[in-house]
Amino acid sequence: MAAPDALSGLLGQALPFGLSQGGALWLALAFFGAGLVRGYSGFGFSALVVAAAGLVTHPLNLVAVVTALEAAMSLQVWRRARGAVDWPRVRQLMAGAVIGLPIGLWLLTGLSEDAARAAISGYVLAMCAVLWAGWRLPAMLGPGATAGVGLLSGISNGPGMGGLPVAAVFAAQPMPAAAFRATLIAYFPLLDLYSAPLYVWHGLVSWDTLRAIFVALPLAALGNRIGGRHFFATGPAEFRRFAILLLAVLSALGLGRAVL
Secondary structure (H helix, E strand, C coil): CHHHHHHHHHHHHHCHHHCCHHHHHHHHHHHHHHHHHHHHHCCCHHHHHHHHHCCCCCHHHHHHHHHHHHHHHHHHCHHHHHHHCCHHHHHHHHHHHHHHHHHHHHHHCCCCHHHHHHHHHHHHHHHHHHHHHCCCCCCCCCHHHHHHHHHHHHHHCCCCCCHHHHHHHHHHCCCCHHHHHHHHHHHHHHHHHHHHHHHHHCCCCCHHHHHHHHHHHHHHHHHHHHHHCCCCCCCHHHHHHHHHHHHHHHHHHHHHHHHC
């Protein structure tokens, strides 16, 4: 019994963020599954991972990890997407996000673990309701309104979920699907580059962050590649609804853990 116990202890020490072996396996599945969703639908990676992480660790532990992986996966598909990017909208989003992100980090890092878990889960559930409703705008938003979406995106990127409000608003506009996906792909790396030093400043980056990125990157990249090639029988709209429902379930479980 001594040898297995010693091996178990050694493995436990090797895992980042004090995760158990079961927790690490759960997150490995989350990284791969979230990569599939992002590759196929163009959004949801960070939200899915952070929501899943909230069930086994402090959700803020994974914020810098998902930010780095979002940037890497955007580069993975950049060549196919760059011709359809709506660059004026990317600039308008970033103008708002530059203001919003410091606010979001200031609000979130002052919370306890359970309070942060409840706030993140409640926010994600609200965004799932918006995405599920399928509301539509009669025309494209102007520059000021788009910058306002960027402001909300920046605030939401405190927990690494800045893509959800952008995806919700872009999906509601009469915007070609290729431009929708390509503009998100271009926006995320710029938001992530801006976020990185602020995450360091707020203590959200550690050696465990780097170790987690090293392990999670191939899992997320594989899922992203498979999803990007549309290896599913369902259409994009049906798959997006499935992703929203999955995200809502994870968030509800996280909210239950925070309040019970």
